[in-house]
Amino acid sequence: MSSEDLLFRNATVLSMDPAIGVLDGGDVLVRGTRIEQVGHHLSAPPDTTVIDSTGGILMPGMIDTHRHMWQTALRGFGADWTLSQYFVFYYLNWGKIFRPQDVYAGNLLAAVEG
Secondary structure, X not given: OOOOOEEEEEEEEEOOOOOOOEEEEEEEEEEOOEEEEEEXXXXXXXXXXXXXXXXXXEOXXXXXXXXXXXXXXXXXXXXXXXXHHHHHHHHHHHHHHXXXXXXXXXXXXXXXXX
């Protein structure tokens, strides 16, 4: 096993395989770039990074699909704001003055930090 091996534990697994179906509290073992095993209570081989995925959804090809990457330069503002305050600040105040190169820079920075 290489240090790139991952065991995602206790996720809701949307396997996309009719023979496996949806597993509540399921595990997925990934070796390198290949899904090696899907099931419950899988053993973690030596040097495998185990990730507690409780409360998460795991599906082949699904990457965190909800990111406001263009807002990276403004991250940290408004953690305690109402939804209305958030929209006013990000969209009415700042979003309308962001240029394409600002959005590009925010996306690039978010990708590098991820």
